[in-house]
Amino acid sequence: MQADPQPASRMQWLFGAIALPAGWRLGAGPIVAALVLVVIVASALLAPLIVPHDPMTMDAVQRLKGPSEMYPLGTDAYGRDVLSRVVTGGRISLLIGIGAAVVSVLIGLLIGLVSGFFRTADAIIMRIMDSLMAIPSILLAIALVALNGPSIWSVMAAITIPEIPRVVRLVRSVVLSAREEPYVEAAIALGSSMPKILWQHLMPNTLAPLTVQGTYICASAILTEAILSFLGAGVSTEIPTWGNIMAEGRVYFQLKPSLIFWPGLMLSLCILSINLLGDTARDVLDPRLKKREA
Amino acid sequence: MLGYILRRILAVIPVMIIVAVFVFLLLRLTPGDPAAIIAGDMATPAQLERIRTSLGLSEPLHIQFVTWVGLLLQGDLGTSLISNTPVTTMIGQRIWPTINIAVMTILLSVAIAVPMGVLAAWRHRTWADYAVMSFSVLGFSIPVFVIGYIFIQVFSIELRWLPVQGYAAPSDDFGRFLARAILPCLTLATIYVALIARMTRASMLEVLGEDYIRTARAKGVAERIVLFRHALRNAAVPIMTIIGTGFALLIGGVVVTESVFNIPGIGRLTVDAILARDYPVIQAMILLTSGLYVFINLLIDLSYTLFDPRIRY
Numbered sequence: 001m002q003a004d005p006q007p008a009s010r011m012q013w014l015f016g017a018i019a020l021p022a023g024w025r026l027g028a029g030p031i032v033a034a035l036v037l038v039v040i041v042a043s044a045l046l047a048p049l050i051v052p053h054d055p056m057t058m059d060a061v062q063r064l065k066g067p068s069e070m071y072p073l074g075t076d077a078y079g080r081d082v083l084s085r086v087v088t089g090g091r092i093s094l095l096i097g098i099g100a101a102v103v104s105v106l107i108g109l110l111i112g113l114v115s116g117f118f119r120t121a122d123a124i125i126m127r128i129m130d131s132l133m134a135i136p137s138i139l140l141a142i143a144l145v146a147l148n149g150p151s152i153w154s155v156m157a158a159i160t161i162p163e164i165p166r167v168v169r170l171v172r173s174v175v176l177s178a179r180e181e182p183y184v185e186a187a188i189a190l191g192s193s194m195p196k197i198l199w200q201h202l203m204p205n206t207l208a209p210l211t212v213q214g215t216y217i218c219a220s221a222i223l224t225e226a227i228l229s230f231l232g233a234g235v236s237t238e239i240p241t242w243g244n245i246m247a248e249g250r251v252y253f254q255l256k257p258s259l260i261f262w263p264g265l266m267l268s269l270c271i272l273s274i275n276l277l278g279d280t281a282r283d284v285l286d287p288r289l290k291k292r293e294a
Numbered sequence: 295m296l297g298y299i300l301r302r303i304l305a306v307i308p309v310m311i312i313v314a315v316f317v318f319l320l321l322r323l324t325p326g327d328p329a330a331i332i333a334g335d336m337a338t339p340a341q342l343e344r345i346r347t348s349l350g351l352s353e354p355l356h357i358q359f360v361t362w363v364g365l366l367l368q369g370d371l372g373t374s375l376i377s378n379t380p381v382t383t384m385i386g387q388r389i390w391p392t393i394n395i396a397v398m399t400i401l402l403s404v405a406i407a408v409p410m411g412v413l414a415a416w417r418h419r420t421w422a423d424y425a426v427m428s429f430s431v432l433g434f435s436i437p438v439f440v441i442g443y444i445f446i447q448v449f450s451i452e453l454r455w456l457p458v459q460g461y462a463a464p465s466d467d468f469g470r471f472l473a474r475a476i477l478p479c480l481t482l483a484t485i486y487v488a489l490i491a492r493m494t495r496a497s498m499l500e501v502l503g504e505d506y507i508r509t510a511r512a513k514g515v516a517e518r519i520v521l522f523r524h525a526l527r528n529a530a531v532p533i534m535t536i537i538g539t540g541f542a543l544l545i546g547g548v549v550v551t552e553s554v555f556n557i558p559g560i561g562r563l564t565v566d567a568i569l570a571r572d573y574p575v576i577q578a579m580i581l582l583t584s585g586l587y588v589f590i591n592l593l594i595d596l597s598y599t600l601f602d603p604r605i606r607y
Contacts, residue, residue: 135587146568147321227439264443
């Protein structure tokens, strides 16, 4: 039933670190993903220095032009350089992705620690979290943006809030099992203060799963930003983000599909890389999985 | 057993109450005058006043809530601020396209994803496994609308096999419906298939390592029966769970897909309502979809007893 190991190990090399424990070799997948991500993040950070044109300057003569030496990816409906816009667009998209991941992990961590440790608080907190999870996150996010205005901060908040319950559940489940450990009982018996037990003894257990969860949240936040912009409930259209560029390209889709495909490709490459790194992190950090795969 | 079912059903009530409170507060706790937010910058004082009375905004908060819930329990979801029609009527007119597409998507996804996941687990660490896993990672990484536009570009514009956009009711002309529903369904299914295939694979991998699988094989049970009767049935619970929780993803996808393919369903209704700040419609849609999500997950939880006779509460 088990296949010939030779071609399999070659595929493994390509697709990632499934067999990491023995010798800690990383496959090409995660390495390529990390490189792609470094390039995307670096080009976004350095965008104002490296883009060939100003991403906001309109030029009525150059509307919807195909690729040329001057405009490698062509121009959009306002004659703006698509390459410059796509590279610059990464700035806000990545900022929102990373911001949403960090904030939802921090808030979820605090709530989850409390919920996992105090039984009385737990019942109430988990009902609230269940309810939040029952509301489809895209609907909640568009409603929040529609009510709070299209600023970067309100979009970030709208993406962050629906992610919090998932973090809370994860942290709570880790705390629930760690709480029974002898060292925690010992700390309680020694009279350590509650915040100290929570932070010094329980919190470190959550770091590994939270790292993994954080990367997934970052990826899904970038996707959600794009979807919000696409639906017209994203960051104000004056600011180029991957989502906004695609949303604008929508009108000219039949005429010039590349207006959607270039930012779409950039965004998908970015999310794909983040997801691959997340999978790798999970395989490395989750000892249960290591045992099963070994 | 009966006790479990009752307790599980009763557990839905606090969740729905909190959802209702949340939806209610969403507008009221937003900084600024809610009526002004809904009406936009161009509103006249008369318009503001009309919105305030129609939403009962001048009453104290708790009285507003009681009135609202009272009407809700009578099935009154309010009246649209834009078209002045009752929200229930609007939803009734728009819900069928969505239901048709969503049901077709779920059936299609399960039919594709479960065999994919079983194959990946069965042929663990072969090209088939890596192909399924690559598809699954890819499915999570491309925005739904980009997938939709790629399908339109390839199948409708380049190959001219299918119409670009639009919708036809299946009761009028099933062929027309199918031609217009295939691409939206495939678009929606991509992420759902990715999700279910991944979970099926993980769950099957765990089960295939069990002793009773080795025993079944040793006594010469046909591999097909080992996989689908012995293994898949035991791996079913996490798969069913992910189908249920993935439903939230599907709703998000419906909203986007209906916009891409110009389908007059409740997803489009919601987006239009949100962009027009038609608050009663937004409230109703969030309540309705959350209720559906809770209900579907309740059904799935209860169905475990059918799939897994070991589960007796």
